[in-house]
Amino acid sequence: MLMRTLIVALGLMVLPFAAMACEAPVSVCEQSAKGSFNLIRGGQPVTVYVDTGADTAVRHAAEDFRADLGRVGGKPAALIGDISTAKGPVVIIGVIGQSPVINKLIADQKINVDKVRGQWEAYTQTVVDNPLPGVKQALVIAGSDRRGAIFGTYDMSAKIGVSPWYWWADVPVAQKSEVYVTAGAVHDQPKVKYRGFFINDEEPAFGNWAREKFGGINAKLYEHVFELNLRLKGNYLWPAMWGKAFNGDDPQNTVLADEMGVIIGTSHHEPMARAHDEWHRNKDKGVTGGKWDYNTNAANLRTFWKGGIERIQRPNGSLRDNIITLGMRGDGDEAMTEGTATQLLETIVADQRKIIADVTGKPASETPQVWALYKEVQDYYDQGMTVPDDVILLFADDNWGQIRRLPTKDNDRSGGFGVYYHFDYVGGPRNYKWLNTNQIEKTWQQMDLAYASGVDQLWIVNVGDIKPMEYPLSFFMDMAWNPQAMTPEALKAYPERWAAQQFGEKYSERVGKILTQYSQYNARRKPELLNEATFNLENYYEWGSVTAEYSGLISNVSDVEKDIKSIYEDAFFQLVRHPVLAGFNIYRLYESVALNRYYAGFNDPLAIEFAEEAKAAFETDQWISDAYHKVANGKWNHMMSQTRIGYTGWQQPEQNVMPKVVEINAKTATGRAADSPANVLHEGWGPFPYSGQPFMEEDGYVSIEAEHFARKVDGKGINWTVIPHLGRTLSSVITMPQNVAPSDPKTGMRLEYDLTLTKDADAQLHIYLVPTLDTRGQGGLKFGISVDDGPVLVQTFNLIPDQPDWNKAVSDNAHVVKVPLKGLKAGVHTLKFWRIDANVVLQKLVLDTGGLKPSYLGPPESPMAP
Known part of the structure; x- marks a missing residue:
């Protein structure tokens, strides 16, 4: 109920009618309600009317809506240009001031257009009883201008279950023999021109x-x-x-x-x-x-x-x-x-x-x-x-x-x-x-x-x-x-809502999670930037972590694929399976190359195995593209022909190039790696469940996800806000509204993290930020760091496009600011992150007390004290 209410109130992308449950004016459902308009009856859509002299753009949209009604109902809908020929219920589409029929409905006070008249691309949708002689009921879509009428029409197409991607991604249209539009009126218009x-x-x-x-x-x-x-x-x-x-x-x-x-x-x-x-x-x-x-x-x-x-x-x-x-x-x-x-x-x-x-x-x-x-x-x-x-x-x-x-x-x-x-x-x-x-x-x-x-x-x-x-x-x-x-709440709900529009509510929660996860995994480092050294092979074994995450995602995709109706097969491959499978495979390719080189250094026969795995992954990459090109009877042939493997500079290679693997002689391969990464292959690691307890130093570091603060102090009219999944690991924290002027640390707006050190240390704090730029052109973005009641250490970062720090930040999808914190004593401390400038997006905090190992994602989050 909460999600449905949110969707109706926000007026964002509409869901197919099953999700609306007939709870709001001019929503679409399969059951009749008091005053509702029977848009499709027994599979037969009502007639659609648009003036013969209407703008060509409005007529295009009306023709598409007529076709959409046929896609849903299964039978063709009629399109007429003379309202006197209308028999029974009718959909009336037109522009205020241009359509004689719309103008008459306004004059007769059958529809109210006060909130849309004269506005840019605005529309109203109204269910009207007895709108015209001989017409018992109508659904009226009136635009303030031609695009207003167009958007009001396509909005109704989306409500009845026709995805904007029905052609471009082969999203099927579920047929319904009965479709009703609830009574009332709604209006909408864009906020960006x-x-x-x-x-x-x-x-x-x-x-x-x-x-x-x-x-x-x-x-x-x-x-x-x-x-x-x-x-x-x-x-x-x-x-x-x-x-x-x-x-x-x-x-x-x-x-x-x-x-x-x-x-x-x-x-x-x-x-x-x-x-x-x-x-x-x-x-x-x-x-x-x-x-x-x-x-x-x-x-x-x-x-x-x-x-x-x-x-x-x-x-x-x-x-x-x-x-x-x-x-x-x-x-x-x-x-x-x-x-x-x-x-x-x-x-x-x-x-x-x-x-x-x-x-x-x-x-x-x-x-x-x-x-x-x-x-x-x-x-x-x-x-x-x-x-x-x-x-x-x-x-x-x-x-x-x-x-x-x-x-x-x-x-x-x-x-x-x-x-x-x-x-x-x-x-x-x-x-x-x-x-x-x-x-x-x-x-x-x-x-x-x-x-x-x-x-x-x-x-x-x-x-x-x-x-x-x-x-x-x-x-x-x-x-x-x-x-x-x-809003952040609408952002969080969006993946599931979009998945529902393409695949229906039954699969929306699972597909929405896949969309979110694959987007995050693919964004960590764009495939064209990957190589065998991107992630750490030893120490935290990041390669095992990221490929394990992808492998788990592949399993989730397969589970949905077993359950989903066959009519969704083509769309599911394009929108869900392909980006996961292709992304996982290229990670598998480079991890295998990394393992091959590692074991080759010990003359370990495992090098041979991983060389073969790398070669197989390279061949699989082409197989995946070929499969995409065969989808929908070859409709999208060539669409995945962009080269992506073998970059040596910014420009693409002419063709995909197999990464170099080290070939060793199986007969003479006798060495063994002392500490084998394969022992922990795909075990992975991730954040510990957060219980609100202090973070404990372990193995020479303390690692804390940004959202796991012990306390937060908001400002006047400005709040710390967690944005799930933003960044490389768990989430990020920002302040909202985002355009508020800089804060003085004296106002006290901060995040606090409790941690326990097991020994005295001269430490270094690594602050992982989502890359952002100084949009005000004031010499960089600022934030503050302090420990306990110590002074606020103001930090400035200023990423300049095409400069080395920026190159690294956009390649890594993170910018790390390092702050020395000398003379920390063993015991409990409170680390504070202070707001100064907007557009500073915090991902993670890692305190190195002497044991931090080189890594890409940063070490796993430290466990909490018992």
Whole structure:
């Protein structure tokens, strides 16, 4: 009951109707209730009505809803354009002020649209009795604008059990012979104005798939992309751009986007509705080419850009729905020439805005524009670069999930702010394009901070090939719709809710746990960064721990797979089994290589066994990809063809390369390892159950998970909050709200950890943090450490993208700050962690009293005193 109430109250992603239990207005169920609307009766859906003169985008959505009703009911639903022909119950879809039928219902006070009229992309869903002559009952979906009507329609599709991923992940639709919509009315609208994703780094997977299945990245393909975006309640897209041109490759791309209601943009380095590849194609009339350099080739560039704006005009001269990217980077998404002055960029933007005004015949401020402060462009902004007030300023993350900068000035600008985020990246310290390695908990922490800091105009995420980012993309888009509703409690419930939408409630709890665990395991260190030395082989034997965790997860997947209905087989493989199996296998590969080299050093015959295991794992990796490519009768062939094994630098190898193993002669292999890691193979270790007792020093260290504090002292209007699973081990602790100004330790806001030392020691405290950046640009992030009643030792860390500390932090998915604590006496102590700055995310505390061994995850949590 609690979860159902939470879902209804938050207005987040809807669950299939079985979960709603007919407890809220306009919820969907299989039983009739007083005043409910019988949407499907005996498998036959009601008729769907939309005006013949309605916007094409609304008609697209209505047609999809008609099809969705047929998927659920099993029989086709009728779609009509003349309300006088309606017989019996009907679904009415339209836009306030544009639909004569909707306008009449408003005038007759049959529906109330006061809370949505004039709003951006808002909608109301209302069950109405006797709405029109001859119509006994109707479900009315009224939008404040065309996308409002679209989102209200697709929201109802989700309620009746059609996942946004029904096509993109082959999620089956459960058929129901009876479907009812409860009486009443609901309304909703987005909190972030522009919400979308970026198809990028799309070769070889997405590109080869699209060419095989659609003959190219064209309008036939984009129809599926646009529909997915809208079903996820997104409205904005950056199209694929590696050697491609959305407007140039297929002129129907832009026409179809406008017809379906999707706003098109271009990436951070492609200004003025032009794909960068078009510059090098040099086919546009009036463009003579030359260098991509405004100092030497401004006239040609202006002609090129003008052609881009002219090309996105509708036949009536107005622009199709676009957000125009401004600015300029160097050729091929590189930094501009060293020493580029901010004045040049300001000149470029002024000239671009003049082109927009000249082509549209309106002030440039009336056309939506965005300027991406990506990499070095952010530095120019920090140094005082002037940006027109109506332009959206798009901040970026560091390409690895840490936002670089958030608003500290210009907070009242009319254009507002946005964030460009990454689930996929090509660049240093290593490409990551293969598996989903993104924790929704990390995405939540960063985007919650962004929204709390005033970023509410544009959220866009780089999703690579779309697949296999289904799960984090759903989360990003759901959160973008209403960031305020995505509380820590809603975040915790999300995996199970998403699993229920794809596989039904019966499996949702088990699948939700798998989603959470595999995301954490894959995020610890992205597969492209793995090697045989990533985890410790001796000492704590971390390799045994992580592979044991994966092995346990494989067992959980198999248990669900035995139980789940066969209709879910294809979707389950794509969304659940593949990321677990592929992730586990690559860990098994590198652990086997590590063990091979270890035993080879002793001329131990076990080296031969582990060499064979490594070779088998390498072959299995390809088998897993081949299995993916056979799913759904080969529908997703090529989608897992991204190379991932054999990196030696940031760029991908041309093909997967088997890691080197040491071959030894079986006849002469006589040595034996003195201390065999195989003796503890896959035993693993983990945190001890926390009982609130003091932590005891053991083996020369004390290790404490962040959430296992003995006491916490909150501040005025700000609280310590545990975020389960965030980070590499158990959880992390943050303070909320996240945008609160720095705290003075004198206010006393702190976490306290009780521990017992068995001997006097000059110790060193290792503080494990989730990597974050100084979004205020104030020289780093601060926190405090103290012991007992001693002074607060203020610590500062400042991760700078592309610098060594940052490279290590994003590779390790942790940043460790070390603080010497000299002269500690044997006995009981209280270690205190003090809040100073926001965006400091604590994972773990390890006090080294002389016995700490090298490790990746940190040592296992110390046991508590008896």
